[in-house]
Amino acid sequence: MQTIHLQWIDYTILVAYVAFVLGIGWTLARYMKTSSDFLTSARSIPTWVTGLAFISANLGALELVGMAASGAKYGIATAHFYWVGAIPAMIFLAVFMMPFYYGSKARSVPEYLKMRFDERVRALNSVAFAVMTIFASGVSMNALAKLLNQLLGWNYNAALWICSGVVLLYVLKGGLTSAIYTEVLQFFMIVLGFAPVVYLGLKDVGGWHTMNTSLQGVAVATSTNYAANAWTSTWQPLLAGPAHNPMGVDWFAIVFGLGFVLSFGYWCTNFLVVQRAMAAKNMTAARNTPLVAAVPKMVFPFLVIVPGMIAVALTANPGKDYRIPPPVIAQANYDQAVAVVKTATPADNAATVAAVDKALGKDVNPDKIAALVTANTTAKLADADIEKGIYFSVKDNDYDGVILSLVKKYCPPGLLGLALTALLASFMSGMAGNVTAFNTVWTYDLYQAYFAPGKSDSHYFWAGKVTTIAGIVLSIAAAYFASMYNNAMDIIQLVFGFVNAPLFATFLLGMFWKRTTGTGAFLGLFGGIAGSTLFHAVTIAQGNLPGVKGGYIKVLETFPSEMAQNFWLAAFAFTVCFTLTLVISLATKSMKTDAELRGLVYSLTPKTVDHNLSFWQRPAVLGTVLLIICVILNFIFF
Amino acid sequence: MGLDIRWPIGLMFTLIGVLLAAFDININQIWGIVLLIFGVFMLLGAISGK
Known part of the structure; x- marks a missing residue:
């Protein structure tokens, strides 16, 4: 399969x-x-x-x-x-x-x-x-x-x-x-x-x-x-x-x-x-x-x-014989599930579903398994057909498998x-x-x-x-x-988000406002990273538990989706970095002369x-x- | 820098196009011809680019 x-x-x-x-x-x-x-x-x-x-x-x-x-x-x-x-x-x-x-x-x-x-x-x-x-x-x-x-x-x-x-x-x-x-x-x-x-x-x-x-x-x-x-x-x-x-x-x-x-x-x-x-x-x-x-x-x-x-x-079209692929399941697990279905009878459907769940390590649709067992009892199905029926009965979808399934x-x-x-x-x-x-x-x-x-x-x-x-x-x-680590991707993307979100504020001010100072940029960037980390620690998306997905200090805001949480985190980090860079730049002295900034800042560049x-x-x-x-x-x- | 990238692109897609074409629609034949045309187009560009 x-x-x-x-x-x-x-x-x-x-x-x-x-x-x-x-x-x-x-x-x-x-x-x-x-x-x-x-x-x-x-x-x-x-x-x-x-x-x-x-x-x-x-x-x-x-x-x-x-x-x-x-x-x-x-x-x-x-x-x-x-x-x-x-x-x-x-x-x-x-x-x-x-x-x-x-x-x-x-x-x-x-x-x-x-x-x-x-x-x-x-x-x-x-x-x-x-x-x-x-x-x-x-x-x-x-x-x-x-x-x-x-x-x-x-x-x-x-x-x-x-x-x-x-x-x-x-x-x-x-x-x-x-x-x-x-x-x-x-x-x-x-x-x-x-x-x-x-x-x-x-x-x-x-x-x-x-x-x-x-x-x-x-x-x-x-x-x-x-x-x-x-x-x-x-x-x-x-x-x-x-x-x-x-x-x-x-x-x-x-x-x-x-x-x-x-x-x-x-x-x-x-x-x-x-x-x-x-x-x-x-x-x-x-x-x-x-x-x-x-x-x-x-x-x-x-x-x-x-x-x-x-x-x-x-x-949406049953005649096309297609489903969004389920999570990857080893062939040995499918073989175990096929063996369960082959020996099952319609009378013990609950036990069959539990045994198939256990063999696959995934939840299956009880109605589809019941139909498969009935079909196999009526006319002995080939192993490949039973395996296909099990494949279509797995509840979870693995959307990352879509392109390869096509x-x-x-x-x-x-x-x-x-x-x-x-x-x-x-x-x-x-x-x-x-x-x-x-x-x-x-x-x-x-x-x-x-x-x-x-x-x-x-x-x-x-x-x-x-x-x-x-x-x-x-x-x-x-x-x-x-x-x-199963959640390594989540952690890595999280850290990327913390570091990247405030970065554009530094470039925007640096390129288009000659008064921006090195101290302002450096502390503003750090402030932006700290701001995004704090924002993540007090917000969470619906359906997630506090942890790597956020809310590990306290849940002050729940977003409808992870995507919404990420977009608002970026907006918050940018605002913190922009404001801090602006305020600290005004409070500190620029170490660069206009001549040194020529070619680097909009207003000083031909x-x-x-x-x-x-x-x-x-x-x-x-x-x-x-x-x-x-x-x-x-x-x-x- | 010393290499017109259209040569390797043209040669590769010409080769793959010929292979695919030689090997309810015969998608290999059709797409092989598409790749072949693209490869030849790239090679002609590289030749005129000289």
Whole structure:
């Protein structure tokens, strides 16, 4: 029931992809001569490449798997993570922030913070970022190895080490350039690998309109609070209030918490994505990088969210023989449950249900088990049919399994290899992105700044290579850590939230208010992190128990959903950081002169002149056009 | 930096497209041809880019 058996054609596609990825690394190795070549691509890459790498570095498999899961749980409203929670921030980064990042000649985001504020702010940001990238990389690799283990029966350790080894080889050979170039290849692999699954899924449910009709039926059947458009509209269910949409959030939390604080905090300050734009060959290319990335980002909901909606529509049609997959259950447990059903009689149904529950370790639907036992008593069923009946009777849903269940349902050998290679590509691009960002920040912002200043360039070049190996090894260690503790993911994401939520306030004030001081920024950031930790300690989401999900000091506020709690936490942390930075800056003396801040602060920097570009090539014009398209998309799916 | 990325992308998708096409709708054949066209398009871009 669980594992897939690949054929030679599937393995051939997988091997071809790995060979080309390694080939890119080997080809670029001869161009790696300085630390700048290895760690920053010597600022030499054209826009379309950095733009696609920008989006691909963000398109890890957690996004592919997670967004399909969210599409099933929340419907088209998941597109808020794109049309509200990404595009406006990417345009802001391109038009207003890239001139400072690129023009300051900083080699990393923490280095910009050092130039704008002081060493304390750089140290805080670079240490937090280095730790977070390692954990993000490890969590992603753990998810991949688990997936390959459950789906293909591959050994967990072998899958983890081999996939990490491939990433290590091509990053070690070609540095950031190799990561960026392979991210472009991975981008096309992901799009072309998953597009046929979406096409076949839509064909199966009868097209877009038929799918929406099915989803309207599901919405009404799920809750009396939901209007028929709960899964098919982005804004109307939100405006009706948290109780009337499956996300359990209100419009303000989406607009301010997600659309402003979290979105701008990620897209405008996270070195993982900003690094791609900083590798561009000139200022115009750097500014256009996020705009090029915004085009595919705008249409990605149709590639990654629609599969989740297809899955829900399929469950509404019993003739399609599909359910949202249950949590992964070992084959041995299914075999035990089959043995129980085979010997059961309709008279002892309660005992049968209890025995099947025990065999699977999951609750099953008593009515479905009763029907299965009756059917087996009437006419002896084959083991495979009994197993299928048990599979359909498990109560719990594992939404993260949605995308793979559709791949299994629709992809014959060949296309299956392509889709699985696309999944592998998304994991690798995520890991390579994290490792290259880690080795730049570690080498330049920690090693060169504090441990070995004033060494030769070749020393830092080799330090970068050693850091790449260390980054991969630490990622593998983080993967084992994530695999050992069931709630490791929750804890890691929680810490990310505490550190990331206030960060944009520091950048916003630093870039657009010259009076912001290093002390204000440093204490404001700490205050923001403390504020978000305290907020989490006194709030909880409905249905959760006090603990890692919050409320461990006292429950002062209960939110309708975890998502609402996270969005409000971000809004609170931002406000605390912004206010503290503002007040402390006014109370302290700036250590930087206007001359030192030129190129780092908006009011002291000559405006970037785009007169040499034709009208339609100017970032401000392109950004405006993209913003208008984004608004139109929001209205189409209102 | 010394490598036009359209070469490996074009070569890889041309190869996979040919493989898939050679191997109620015959999705492998159809999608193999789509990948082949995409791969050739990339290779033509790389050749003209020279």
